[in-house]
Amino acid sequence: MRMSRMFGHTLREAPTEADTPSHALLLRGGYIDQLMSGVYTFMPLGHRVKRNIEQVIREEMDGAGAQEVTMPAIQPAELWDSTGRRAAMGDVLFQLTDRRDRELALGPTHEEVVTRLFSDHAVSYRDLPVTLYQIQTKFRDEARPRGGLIRVREFTMKDAYSFDADDAGLDGSYNAMFEAYRRIFARCGVPTVPVQADSGAIGGKGSQEFIFLTNIGEDTIILCDTCTYAANQEKAEFVRPAAIPGDPAPIEEVATPGVTSIEALAEFLGIEARQTAKAVFFMAKQNSTGVTYPVFAVVRGDMDVNEVKLANALSVGGRGGVELRPMVDSEIAAYGIVAGYASPVGLPSELQSDVRVVADLSLDAAPNLVAGANKPGFHLRNVNLGRDWTPAVTGDIASAQAGHGCARCAAEGRDGHLRAERGIEMGHVFRLDTTYTNKMNVAVQDANGGQLTPTMGCYGIGVGRILSAAVEAHFDDAGIQWPAEIAPYDVHLVGIGLDRDAEAAADAEALYAELTKVGLDVLFDDRDERPGVKFNDADLLGMPVRLTVSSRNTKAGVVETKARAAAEAESVARADVLARVQALRAEAIASCSVEAIERIARAGSGPA
RNA sequence: CGGGGUGUAGCUCAGCUUGGCAGAGCGCUUCGUUCGGGACGAAGAGGUCCGCGGUUCAAAUCCGCGCACCCCGACCA
The missing domain is CATH 3.40.50.800 (Anticodon-binding domain)
Structure with missing residues (x-):
């Protein structure tokens, strides 16, 4: 290519909308151009990089035995109703109607389409296993696009879907994709760490994310400094710092005027944060029924409530069942909760009936905590779980933080500690299990003349994110250093x-x-x-x-x-x-x- | 969706407080000089001052309503 003929010019100064090095360099170099919020053109140079990344992905997918297809980006909305995900996706799903008022959606992902495709063409266990993939444009109406190509509303994604007869088969398909991913990210020069992740609304039985660690990342990743444990903070397990032991003492009220935060409370009473209990309130919506109810989450004062873990703790039949949002002030007031002095002890009677109180594991064997008194200006000393209050559910609903103990190390007799970093999700591999095949009634004939419900995996990679991350990982003061x-x-x-x-x-x-x-x-x-x-x-x-x-x-x-x-x-x-x-x-x-x-x-x- | 910010030339921005000819640097075009790390001189082109409405003799500037984009948060298969 002769540069005199190349479309696009370099810029001496970066446009102001660029707030990360990679975004600024890609704009200055004439690699990309923004059309609107979260929607970009790939200019000739950027297009070539994108194509090269796709080529690496194709080679590794084909090498792992996956077969390439192209599925439609535009889909009937009723297909999304068949799994209940039209409602679950909410506003993220781009929806439109055609000239006959038929309701359509632009695909944000393709589980429904591929499951239907599989169902139309696979009839026997002999058709298994199979992994299909595509490199295709996805649409998601993100609430807030950001970071150049990091979070966008229209983007290119490689998504793959495996179908197997049983769990052992799924393990094989999953591992083949996992290994292919390692090679893809390496060849693209993007250092990634596989981490344990929450499956989110996509459902299933466990997943791992490939994370590029960078301080411009939007996810928080917890890593062990001793072993290889790494997890998204949404999912990360940890060893809770020990509570201060003691025999339960009689409960007593103490005046704490104007003291409404844990930090202030600990200082006011001259105690440690771990000697207090923190209460946070949410409204939960059961997706299947649409029923909403208040949730009262309680953690020890030195912990933070983890909303994803809390939602999982509240979901009985697996994940995706409950949606949480913080209570707004009017709701807090309506339920008679006193902000700053809320407590699981002696809840207002109008709350007793329908509230769900959830306690974190950190409250087990944590005697004589200070909690709110449910009236302004007062707290209670010597509050004890079991004696003074009883949660509906007790579980892991707190976030792992830097300095906490590593659970894996503890289980294996080592003393590892966790650290926290920011990161960007480059790829995500899921064991879907039979979530979709069950909901969509997909089965093939097994070897004995019976029916077999295939088990699925799905595997995604963001092409634009790889492009951005490759720059973020390889640049200097003068510009980009492409892998x-x-x-x-x-x-x-x-x-x-x-x-x-x-x-x-x-x-x-x-x-x-x-x-x-x-x-x-x-x-x-x-x-x-x-x-x-x-x-x-x-x-x-x-x-x-x-x-x-x-x-x-x-x-x-x-x-x-x-x-x-x-x-x-x-x-x-x-x-x-x-x-x-x-x-x-x-x-x-x-x-x-x-x-x-x-x-x-x-x-x-x-x-x- | 809540909070904050910004919209003036292709890019970076001044002008707005106190209403009175639309500006600078970079980039672009032409000519000349120059030629190994973003040269110099001369002459040019380029504008819906985000949009609509209002106030005024007069609006980039003041007022109202919108829109777009960015940031923080919520959200994020």
């Missing part, structure tokens, strides 16, 4: 003063042809620009290798060769340039091995 396999071009050929030196111009043209002939993608800067402009653009755009042809170099019979990440350029004899470029490329590809990338993955970005 070799996804760079838009392999070589950036810079011609200096070619309009003034016919010999050098011929040399550059010959080199351009030579490199192209062996299959390298070359971006040839043939513009009539000053050297400084060209070098700066080359650094900004970030191709792995830069070659410089000029009068000086041509007279000396050399081509200046520089790896983008290298500090210095080297003069390579004209005859050796091709070999040198290929060696640099091989080296760059090798640096993106699974081992090399995963070694740096857990290092992350520092504490969250």
